[in-house]
Amino acid sequence: MSRRNDEAPMRARVPADIERPDxxxxxxxxxxxxxxxxxxxxxxxxxxxxxxxxxxxxxxxxxxxxxxxxxxxxxxxxxxxxxxxxxxxxxxxxxSPRRLVPAEGPVIPAPAWVSTTAGPGDRLPLPAPLRLPARGITGDGLIDLGSDGTTGLVAASTVAFGLRTSGEQNGLVAGFARWLHSLDGPAQIVVRAQRVDLTSLADRFLAAAPGLPHPALEEAARAHVAFLDDLAGQRELLHRQVTVAVRSRHGAHHAAHHAAEVVRALGGCEVPARVLDGPDAAVRMAASLDPTAPNFTPYATSVGGEDL
Structure with a gap:
């Protein structure tokens, strides 16, 4: 065993009150x-x-x-x-108003002859316009926050940290620490767990099995479908979606540069990552705002090597 593998894993004590005011x-x-x-x-x-x-x-x-x-x-x-x-x-x-609706300007009240409640002479308050923090998403995937700056989103995968040797763990921790020390603006790491739906994947394999060129391939496909059904019935499968958001107040170019630096720094830690473009950023934002979104379907989305 090499000397590097004999190294003790890095440990750092992080105080719980790091954000405590003076x-x-x-x-x-x-x-x-x-x-x-x-x-x-x-x-x-x-x-x-x-x-x-x-x-x-x-x-x-x-x-x-x-x-x-x-x-x-x-x-x-x-x-x-x-x-x-x-x-x-x-x-x-x-x-704050309880009912919010997407509207460009003030909500136009209903005519007086429209009854909005069961009680006579009583009317429900008008809904207020919905004002989201983000004003829009550019084609490059940058989120315009108005006076709060611009945010870039990076999709990252995960690393099997516990399977590495102590020396390899030290290298990963050191690389991650270098990225944290290089930050000159706000950054956020969001880890979202989604249930994996294997039903559609099994149905696709089962539908394609009769068209395979050899009976052995069809048998293997059907066996794989049985394996997926058995796996889905025995345990609850989860897929972790990791998103890194970096914000800059110095314009879109600076935010894009920060996002690219995140990809480079995480690559040094053996973490596959990529900057999300406009459509992917919109899908990621919509999924984060809707906790009841449909279950994650494997092979439907490829994010930095996150395919199952």
């Missing part, structure tokens, strides 16, 4: 200090307004739940997200 005072961040300071000023203003009318103990009893709620709002977290962010998101969701 602590300014008393172990609290600036956002938390602002929330507590504002609540403290409001309580002080309320006390000065009612000091001559309310006993201090009564005010203290009434202010304690409010102060406790403000403290919980400032320091509380859920699923790694600050509690105040949850509250703001809930308020935005509450005030």
């Amino acid at each position: 602590r300014i005072a008393f172990g609290l961040s600036g956002r938390q200090l602002v929330i507590l300071a504002v609540m403290g000023l409001l309580l002080y203003a309320a006390w000065t307004a009612v000091a001559t009318l309310v006993h201090p103990l009564v005010f203290l009893v009434a202010a304690t739940p409010i102060a406790a709620g403000a403290f919980l709002l400032a320091v509380g977290r859920r699923d790694g997200i600050p509690l105040d962010a949850w509250v703001l998101a809930a308020l935005r969701h509450r005030r």
Whole structure:
């Protein structure tokens, strides 16, 4: 065994709070200090307004739940997200329209004589125009995000990391780390698992079997169909779809260059990858926005060596 294969696998400790904001005072961040300071000023203003009318103990009893709620709002977290962010998101969701429709401009209201509810004189609110973050997809597969820049999509395959030797694993990790260190803009890796539907593939083989030039080939085709049916009945097959999105605020050319660099860097890690063009990017985006899309059919799509 070579010396390279005897190398210990690379291990790196990644802190769980890598995105934690800086602590300014008393172990609290600036956002938390602002929330507590504002609540403290409001309580002080309320006390000065009612000091001559309310006993201090009564005010203290009434202010304690409010102060406790403000403290919980400032320091509380859920699923790694600050509690105040949850509250703001809930308020935005509450005030946002529930029905959205694709429209270029304002939605035209229905005539007054059209009944929209069962109750007399009551009408449903108009749907609001649907505004997606992406304005469109160019022929090169770049996604126009308007003021947020341009995004390029790269389809990548996977690597059997656990089957490699320690030296090979170190080389793959080092190559992936070099790509991460070379990033000068936002990047996102999305891994989507899809169920594999073998029914259509088995039907195609079965339909083509009688036309094969030799009886042995027809028998082999039918045996393969039986194998596919047995495989689909015994376990749930999944196909992993890996997409890398890189965004740039310096124009479409810069985003395209970033996408090409991703392909080159992943190629150094033995990961087959390719930049998605316009039609493929549109299909990938539509699939990501529709979780109930039909099951993945093998051999129907070829993405960077992802064929089953």
